[in-house]
Amino acid sequence: MKTKQRNILLADDDKDDRYFFDKALKEIEVSANLITVNDGEALMAYLSENSEQLPDILFLDINMPGKNGLECLQGIQCNEKLKLLSVVMFSTSNDSQEISMLFKSGAHVYIHKPSDFSELKQVISHALPIADDKMVPASKVKYILNA
Amino acid sequence: MAKKIKSNVEELSNTQKELVFQKSEKEKLAAELVIAKKELSFLKKEKEKRLAELGIANKELVFQDEEKGKRAAELGIANIELAFQDEEKGKRAEELGIANIELAFQDEEKGKRAGELIIANKELLFQNQEKEKRAEELIIANEELLFQNKEKEKRAEELIIANKELLFQNKEKEKRAAELIIANKELLAFTYISSHDLQEPLRKIQTFVTIILENESKNLSEDGKYNFGRMQMAAGRMQQLIDDLLAFSRITTTELKFEKTSLSNIIDQVKAELKDTILEKKATIEASELGFVNIIPFQFRQLMYNLISNALKFSQPDIPSHILIKSILVKGSAAKNKKLSFVKDYCHITIKDNGIGFEPHFSERIFEVFQKLHGKEVYGGTGIGLAIVKKIIENHNGVITATSQLKKGASFDIYIPA
Numbered sequence: 001m002k003t004k005q006r007n008i009l010l011a012d013d014d015k016d017d018r019y020f021f022d023k024a025l026k027e028i029e030v031s032a033n034l035i036t037v038n039d040g041e042a043l044m045a046y047l048s049e050n051s052e053q054l055p056d057i058l059f060l061d062i063n064m065p066g067k068n069g070l071e072c073l074q075g076i077q078c079n080e081k082l083k084l085l086s087v088v089m090f091s092t093s094n095d096s097q098e099i100s101m102l103f104k105s106g107a108h109v110y111i112h113k114p115s116d117f118s119e120l121k122q123v124i125s126h127a128l129p130i131a132d133d134k135m136v137p138a139s140k141v142k143y144i145l146n147a
Numbered sequence: 148m149a150k151k152i153k154s155n156v157e158e159l160s161n162t163q164k165e166l167v168f169q170k171s172e173k174e175k176l177a178a179e180l181v182i183a184k185k186e187l188s189f190l191k192k193e194k195e196k197r198l199a200e201l202g203i204a205n206k207e208l209v210f211q212d213e214e215k216g217k218r219a220a221e222l223g224i225a226n227i228e229l230a231f232q233d234e235e236k237g238k239r240a241e242e243l244g245i246a247n248i249e250l251a252f253q254d255e256e257k258g259k260r261a262g263e264l265i266i267a268n269k270e271l272l273f274q275n276q277e278k279e280k281r282a283e284e285l286i287i288a289n290e291e292l293l294f295q296n297k298e299k300e301k302r303a304e305e306l307i308i309a310n311k312e313l314l315f316q317n318k319e320k321e322k323r324a325a326e327l328i329i330a331n332k333e334l335l336a337f338t339y340i341s342s343h344d345l346q347e348p349l350r351k352i353q354t355f356v357t358i359i360l361e362n363e364s365k366n367l368s369e370d371g372k373y374n375f376g377r378m379q380m381a382a383g384r385m386q387q388l389i390d391d392l393l394a395f396s397r398i399t400t401t402e403l404k405f406e407k408t409s410l411s412n413i414i415d416q417v418k419a420e421l422k423d424t425i426l427e428k429k430a431t432i433e434a435s436e437l438g439f440v441n442i443i444p445f446q447f448r449q450l451m452y453n454l455i456s457n458a459l460k461f462s463q464p465d466i467p468s469h470i471l472i473k474s475i476l477v478k479g480s481a482a483k484n485k486k487l488s489f490v491k492d493y494c495h496i497t498i499k500d501n502g503i504g505f506e507p508h509f510s511e512r513i514f515e516v517f518q519k520l521h522g523k524e525v526y527g528g529t530g531i532g533l534a535i536v537k538k539i540i541e542n543h544n545g546v547i548t549a550t551s552q553l554k555k556g557a558s559f560d561i562y563i564p565a
Contacts, residue, residue, distance in 0.1 A: 014347070020351075092350060094393075115349070115350040
């Protein structure tokens with residue numbers, strides 16, 4: 001698969017984290033088009049407006065004010081038009097109970113946000129090809145990416 | 148003639164006197180006749196009365212004769228009746244004869260029964276005597292019971308008071324338990340704050356530092372690079388503190404699920420995790436006689452990780468690290484620890500190393516949170532590792548003790564219910 005332009009959607013309320021993600025994505029040598037939304041409500045609004053042209057992959061922060069990442073994930077899974085979307089959960093949490101709850105709710109990949117920038121680039125570049133497998137949603141690959 | 152005239156006069160006087168006498172006699176007889184006449188008339192009257200009475204008596208006799216005839220007739224009838232009764236008596240006599248034979252037989256039987264009754268009576272008498280003895284014994288026993296009952300009542304009263312006291316204490320305990328639940332919730336809230344809010348800014352500092360070191364390294368002076376390096380180390384330490392605190396609070400707040408688990412499996416997992424350090428320290432880990440133990444698997448893995456990584460960390464610089472792990476089944480009495488039941492079976496796990504050890508008087512303090520025996524420049528760490536170990540052992544209703552002498556290695560003894 002040659003480097004085709006991926007449409008990547010990032011939902012994160014934290015300005016610094018959006019900056020890190022954008023910077024990391026630019027430094028990884030992939031062709032990507034990044035769209036960012038700042039919270040859960042904005043994410044769900046974006047998805048319902050663009051349900052015919054969904055992004056290739058969604059990076060979803062968990063700890064957001066208002067509608068949090070888990071609620072967004074559950075909303076996506078309940079929606080016939082959205083449930084094929086590849087979702088990569090993104091959080092600081094290391095809580096195994098919380099993580100298994102996310103996989104039960106339909107997450108494809110879980111990324112524990114690293115504190116090292118080069119590790120961040122690494123986990124994003126690992127997550128992207130996994131998300132490409134969304135064509136076979138029945139065999140959702142469950143990954144925990146811990147740098 | 149004078150004499151003859153005197154004699155005549157005398158004769159005449161005598162005759163006169165005779166005449167007077169005769170006259171009075173006549174008068175007497177007349178009077179007697181009168182009386183006799185009266186007597187006769189009275190007798191006549193009496194005869195008439197008797198006649199009349201005889202008439203009545205005759206009538207009476209006639210009546211009596213009649214009555215006698217009647218009685219004779221009645222007697223005849225009565226005699227016939229008697230003859231019949233005699234006949235009946237004869238029959239009865241025959242019947243009585245039969246009945247007498249029967250009675251004689253019954254008498255014999257009664258005699259037999261009487262004999263048996265005598266024996267039975269003797270038996271009863273003996274039994275009565277025995278009963279009396281028992282009755283006496285029972286009286287004594289009853290007195291004893293009465294005394295015991297009184298004692299029991301006293302004890303019951305004491306128990307009532309003790310129960311009231313316990314009830315009060317239970318209420319107090321419930322209050323404390325409720326307070327503990329609140330405190331635990333606060334702890335959970337703290338865990339959440341630690342895991343999200345505290346880690347977020349720290350992670351960002353670390354990420355910014357790595358971006359600068361990665362991208363701006365060539366623009367920094369050596370001094371600047373050194374300072375950024377130190378900053379990165381401080382941030383790393385803070386991250387470790389937060390991680391360890393989180394682990395510590397999770398040990399207290401998460402659900403405790405016991406499973407029969409292979410101790411060898413746990414040691415193997417820990418060895419795999421510590422593979423690099425084991426190679427670096429040229430360490431050998433000798434694990435023998437390890438069986439299955441009833442433990443909370445993920446907590447026990449953490450415990451083993453902390454103890455083994457400690458043993459590796461505090462190894463003597465010039466001697467290859469050697470760690471010996473063994474597990475045996477013992478009675479609580481063997482542990483000589485008052486927190487353990489003397490009679491229960493315990494799994495005694497020993498982790499012994501040949502590292503730098505510590506002075507004996509630190510053997511309690513090393514299990515307290517944030518207690519470190521060395522400066523962080525010499526040995527890193529947060530001082531939480533052994534506090535976590537102790538918490539985990541408490542969760543397993545066990546005890547852990549440490550014994551050591553400086554430079555002579557350390558030995559950790561764990562006792563958990565088998």
